[in-house]
Structures are given as structure tokens and as C-alpha cells.
Amino acid sequence: MATPADLERVAGGPARAAPRTHPFRRLVRRRGAAVGLAVIASFVALAVLAPAVAPYDPLATSWSAIRKAPTAAHWFGTDEIGRDVLARVIWGARASLLAGVVSVLISLAIGVPVGLLAGYAGGKVDMLISRLTDAVLACPFLILAIALAAFLGPSLTNAMIAIGVSATPVFVRLTRGQAMAVKAEEYVLAARAIGNPPWRIALAHVLPNIVPALIVQATLAIAAAVIAEASLSFLGLGQQPPAPSWGSMLNTAKNYIDNAPWMAIWPGVSIFVLVLSFNLVGDGLRDALDPRHA
Amino acid sequence: MLTFLVRRIATIVPTLVFVSMLIFGLQQLLPGDPAVVLAGEDRDPDVVAYLQKKMHLDQPLPVRYLYWIDGVLRGDLGESLRMQKPVLALIVEKLPVTLELACMAIVIALAIGVPAGIVSAVRRNTAWDYAANAVALWGLSTPNFWLGIMLILLFSVTLGWLPASGFVSPFEDLTANLAALIMPAFVLGNAIAAVLMRHTRSAMLQVLSSDYVRTARAKGLSEAAVILKHALRNALIPVITLGALELGTLLSGAVLTEQVFTIPGFGKLIVDAVFNRDYAVVQGVVLFTATAYIVLNLLADIAYVVVNPQMRAQ
Numbered sequence: 001m002a003t004p005a006d007l008e009r010v011a012g013g014p015a016r017a018a019p020r021t022h023p024f025r026r027l028v029r030r031r032g033a034a035v036g037l038a039v040i041a042s043f044v045a046l047a048v049l050a051p052a053v054a055p056y057d058p059l060a061t062s063w064s065a066i067r068k069a070p071t072a073a074h075w076f077g078t079d080e081i082g083r084d085v086l087a088r089v090i091w092g093a094r095a096s097l098l099a100g101v102v103s104v105l106i107s108l109a110i111g112v113p114v115g116l117l118a119g120y121a122g123g124k125v126d127m128l129i130s131r132l133t134d135a136v137l138a139c140p141f142l143i144l145a146i147a148l149a150a151f152l153g154p155s156l157t158n159a160m161i162a163i164g165v166s167a168t169p170v171f172v173r174l175t176r177g178q179a180m181a182v183k184a185e186e187y188v189l190a191a192r193a194i195g196n197p198p199w200r201i202a203l204a205h206v207l208p209n210i211v212p213a214l215i216v217q218a219t220l221a222i223a224a225a226v227i228a229e230a231s232l233s234f235l236g237l238g239q240q241p242p243a244p245s246w247g248s249m250l251n252t253a254k255n256y257i258d259n260a261p262w263m264a265i266w267p268g269v270s271i272f273v274l275v276l277s278f279n280l281v282g283d284g285l286r287d288a289l290d291p292r293h294a
Numbered sequence: 295m296l297t298f299l300v301r302r303i304a305t306i307v308p309t310l311v312f313v314s315m316l317i318f319g320l321q322q323l324l325p326g327d328p329a330v331v332l333a334g335e336d337r338d339p340d341v342v343a344y345l346q347k348k349m350h351l352d353q354p355l356p357v358r359y360l361y362w363i364d365g366v367l368r369g370d371l372g373e374s375l376r377m378q379k380p381v382l383a384l385i386v387e388k389l390p391v392t393l394e395l396a397c398m399a400i401v402i403a404l405a406i407g408v409p410a411g412i413v414s415a416v417r418r419n420t421a422w423d424y425a426a427n428a429v430a431l432w433g434l435s436t437p438n439f440w441l442g443i444m445l446i447l448l449f450s451v452t453l454g455w456l457p458a459s460g461f462v463s464p465f466e467d468l469t470a471n472l473a474a475l476i477m478p479a480f481v482l483g484n485a486i487a488a489v490l491m492r493h494t495r496s497a498m499l500q501v502l503s504s505d506y507v508r509t510a511r512a513k514g515l516s517e518a519a520v521i522l523k524h525a526l527r528n529a530l531i532p533v534i535t536l537g538a539l540e541l542g543t544l545l546s547g548a549v550l551t552e553q554v555f556t557i558p559g560f561g562k563l564i565v566d567a568v569f570n571r572d573y574a575v576v577q578g579v580v581l582f583t584a585t586a587y588i589v590l591n592l593l594a595d596i597a598y599v600v601v602n603p604q605m606r607a608q
Binding site for chain 1: 431
């Protein structure tokens with residue numbers, strides 16, 4: 001997941017000059033980010049419309065079409081039990097996108113309130129939360145996700161929980177750091193002076209000002225979560241067969257690499273293109289939301 | 295320096311305590327009686343009874359934690375039910391393989407990442423810079439297990455140059471050992487190279503605009519001497535610390551890489567343990583990696599202070 005260097009890249013500091021143009025316009029002006037957005041939109045459309053656009057049922061086997069190379073009938077070829085690889089790649093986009101988005105939502109749902117509490121309350125609460133965050137960060141991301149998925153049991157839902165929980169400390173740290181910086185701003189002091197309760201200041205004044213940094217980090221975290229879901233599925237701890245997932249497709253494909261390489265090429269290309277797109281959009285968002293990077 | 299050391303070591307103690315609580319807490323995620331689950335599919339009543347007694351399941355949770363941490367502090371990470379061996383012995387047995395792989399990966403990452411970062415910073419906003427950034431983005435976006443499969447397809451299946459899997463000890467046959475590890479090490483080093491490239495570029499850009507570099511140029515030193523002798527030396531200081539944080543990526547990557555190339559190391563140990571429901575091994579490996587990560591970061595911080603005169607003065 002994100003390193004502290006990424007956090008520095010993302011955080012940049014809360015006090016920013018008022019942007020002259022809308023951030024979305026600045027984002028789409030960057031060629032890489034615009035291409036990334038278009039690719040992500042295509043993947044989302046494919047995932048949503050999978051029943052309509054997939055050429056075959058992703059679970060339908062055909063004993064007469066086992067490990068067939070790409071042809072006009074099967075553009076991406078077929079797998080070890082005659083299933084259409086293109087159909088499985090299209091349906092697999094659902095698992096990857098779902099895992100990417102849901103696990104980051106889990107991280108945000110836990111990380112942002114906890115980080116706000118630590119940053120805004122300070123003192124012993126901050127110290128306790130910070131030490132807990134350090135403890136989770138000390139466990140390498142994927143190893144912790146594997147351990148959590150192992151104890152929870154292998155399934156896509158548990159993989160999403162495991163990835164989400166493992167990625168949470170990054171959001172706690174980011175929110176805490178931003179909240180600490182924002183709470184010293186004059187408008188927050190003014191809000192406190194007129195008698196607003198702490199929870200209202202945190203939610204109405206501090207949170208809106210740290211949203212840009214959170215959006216950038218969340219986009220980069222989705223990229224990491226897509227790879228993590230594929231990794232867990234590759235190890236057999238994510239989406240369970242026969243349901244399609246890019247990671248589990250690669251797990252099977254590695255056993256047939258010498259005589260059916262197409263089984264491995266397309267799911268991998270899909271992961272690469274989707275993750276690259278999220279990284280491009282994340283980098284573009286960082287530049288668009290922070291004028292100092294522009 | 296001594297005050298820094300004492301303060302820095304003091305901060306890792308609570309972190310280690312929380313890490314141990316977190317890892318002990320993993321057991322609580324198991325549905326039902328942990329002893330029954332840990333006993334595996336056979337659920338041998340003798341094993342269940344043995345585990346219930348060994349895990350002190352009749353005691354409250356905090357007491358069970360104290361028993362467990364007492365064992366951990368004495369080097370007892372539990373016993374593998376499948377392999378009938380102490381977990382620590384298994385870790386010690388598998389660690390050298392992963393360490394060799396990790397060292398090769400670091401060498402590859404440094405050989406690619408640092409020069410690419412230097413070129414990218416020195417030739418800022420040129421084709422070199424764009425190419426280096428594109429390579430870094432490629433490294434960050436490629437799932438390493440897929441890259442491994444693609445390398446097997448190219449170098450083992452198509453060209454037949456390298457073995458697709460397996461491991462040979464360097465003491466048996468060094469050439470075969472290097473041939474077996476070069477692809478996995480490249481796969482593992484690839485993502486870290488991308489991160490190192492970005493760190494080096496950013497640090498070099500900062501250093502290149504500093505006064506002492508301008509002075510070095512004004513003295514009439516050659517550009518190579520300015521970059522390599524004056525700028526790089528200082529730019530590498532933060533890269534050391536930030537590079538140490540990549541240990542987590544290295545260990546996580548090793549799990550997948552060892553699985554793809556069937557290397558009998560640390561990563562394969564945890565994956566096999568997961569599928570054998572050998573939970574003591576899973577817990578032991580996570581605890582060991584987290585502790586190693588914390589200690590190595592501490593060493594990196596100390597190294598940072600030692601090599602940086604400004605920090606030493608503070």
C-alpha cells in the first residue's frame with residue numbers, strides 16, 4: 001500500500017491557494033489522467049454491462065473447445081475446461097472493481113473518523129491511536145491481508161474486509177496529519193471561539209478541507225486494492241472458483257503456460273491496464289488538487 | 295545521539311506490544327472453539343484436548359495473551375501441527391532462501407532505480423525523464439506474480455534459457471542457484487526499483503537546486519563530479535531511509551514470487567500454512583515479519599542519523 005513518501009506526495013499540506021479553474025477541468029487537461037479516466041469508465045461499463053456484452057456465459061464449459069488459441073469465435077481463446085477467456089475477463093472486472101472500491105470504502109469508513117479523532121483530540125487519545133496505527137503498519141500489507149483472509153476464511157467478501165482493514169492505517173495517518181494542520185487554521189479557531197462543539201468543528205470545518213488529499217489517496221489505494229484482490233485470488237484466498245476473477249484465472253493459467261499462454265496474458269493485461277489507469281488518475285488528481293504540483 | 299537512540303527504542307516497545315496483541319487477536323476471528331479449528335480436519339479429540347490445555351482456553355482472554363506472549367518472549371512461537379516442528383525452527387529453516395532472494399532483489403532494484411532517478415532528475419523534462427517516469431509507473435502498476443508468469447513464458451518456455459521453477463542451494467551449485475533466482479529476483483526488485491527511482495529523482499532535484507551544488511559548479515568542477523560526488527552523496531541519505539520502508543513490499547512480494555517460481559522460502563511457508571490451516575505458523579510468520587520490519591526501520595533511522603552530520607549535531 002502507500003509508503004510515507006506517497007503520503008507526503010498526497011498530503012502536500014492543507015492550506016492551498018484558491019483554484020482558478022474547476023479541479024475536474026484541470027484533471028482532464030492532463031493527458032495521462034484523461035486516458036486513465038476513460039479506461040476506468042470503460043472497465044466500469046464492461047463490468048456493469050457484463051451480461052449483455054460478454055460473448056459467452058463465463059461458467060459455460062465446452063469439452064470440444066479445451067485450451068483453444070484465440071480465434072474469431074473466441075477472441076481471447078478458451079481455458080482448461082473450454083470456458084471463453086474474454087467472457088471471464090469481462091466478468092472478472094466486476095470482482096476487481098468491486099474489491100477495489102469496497103475495500104477502500106472500508107478503509108475510509110474506519111480510517112477517517114479515527115484519524116479525525118486522533119488529530120483533533122490530540123493528547124493520550126492521539127498517542128494510543130498512533131501506536132495502534134504503527135502496529136498495523138508494521139505488518140506488511142499483503143502478509144496481514146493474507147493472515148486476515150486465512151483466519152476469516154477464503155471468499156471475495158472476506159478478501160475485501162482483509163484488504164480494507166490492512167489499508168486503514170494509511171488513511172488514519174493521512175487524516176490525522178491533515179486534521180492537526182487544519183485545526184490550527186484561523187477559521188477553525190474562529191469556529192471554536194463562537195462556541196461550536198468539537199464534533200461539529202471536526203465534521204463541518206476540518207473534514208471538508210482534507211477531502212482533496214483523501215480523494216487522491218483513495219484513488220491510489222484503489223489501484224493497490226485491485227492488485228491485492230488479484231494477489232489474494234491468485235493465492236486462492238479471494239474469489240472462489242468457478243466464479244471469474246483475474247487473480248484466480250492467473251493461478252490456473254500458470255499451470256498451462258507452456259501450451260496455453262493466452263490464458264495468462266489477458267487477465268494480467270487487464271489488471272495492469274486498470275491499475276495503471278488508477279495510478280495515472282491518482283497522480284493527475286494530486287496535481288489538479290494541489291496547485292503547487294501543477 | 296544516545297538520547298535519540300533511547301527515545302527511538304522507547305517508541306518501538308509499545309508498537310511491538312500492540313503488534314503482538316493484534317496477532318494474538320487473529321485467533322479470535324476463528325469461528326467456534328479455536329482448539330477444534332486449529333486441530334484441523336481430523337479434529338482428533340486428543341489433539342483438541344492438548345490444544346485446549348496448551349492454549350489455556352479455560353482462562354480469560356487477557357490471561358491467555360499473557361501466557362502466549364510469555365512463550366513468544368522465550369522464543370516459543372508455537373508448533374506446526376502439520377509439520378510437527380516448532381514454528382521458529384521452520385522460520386529459521388526457510389529464512390536463508392528468502393534472504394538470498396531479497397538481497398538479489400535489492401541489488402537489482404538499486405541498479406535500476408538509483409541510476410534511473412539520477413538521469414531523470416539531471417535531464418528533467420526531457421525524453422530521458424519521461425522514459426524513466428514511464429518505467430516507474432510500469433513497475434508500480436504491474437502485478438509481480440503476472441510479471442513472473444510472463445518471464446517464465448519468455449525465458450523458460452520460449453527461449454529455454456532459465457529454469458521455470460525450483461531452488462538449488464548456492465553451496466551445491468552456485469550457477470544453478472543464480473539461474474533459479476535471477477527471474478524471481480528481477481520480479482521482486484522491479485516494483486522496488488520504481489519506488490527508489492521516484493525517491494532518488496525527488497531527492498536529487500532538491501539537492502541539485504541547493505547552494506553548495508551551485509558553489510561546486512562555480513568552482514569549475516566537472517558536471518559528473520558535481521552530480522556523483524556532491525549531489526548524489528547527499529541525495530542518497532533520504533533514499534536509504536525510504537528504501538528501508540520498502541522491506542514490507544519485499545516481504546509481501548516474496549510471498550507471491552515464491553509461489554509463482556515454487557521457491558521453498560518464507561513466503562511459501564505462510565501460503566502452505568494457510569492452506570494446511572496451520573494457524574500457529576501463520577501467526578508466527580506475521581509476528582516475525584512485523585518484528586523484523588520494526589527493527590530494520592529502527593536500524594535505518596540510526597543509519598540516517600549516523601550518515602547525516604546535521605542530524606548528528608541535533
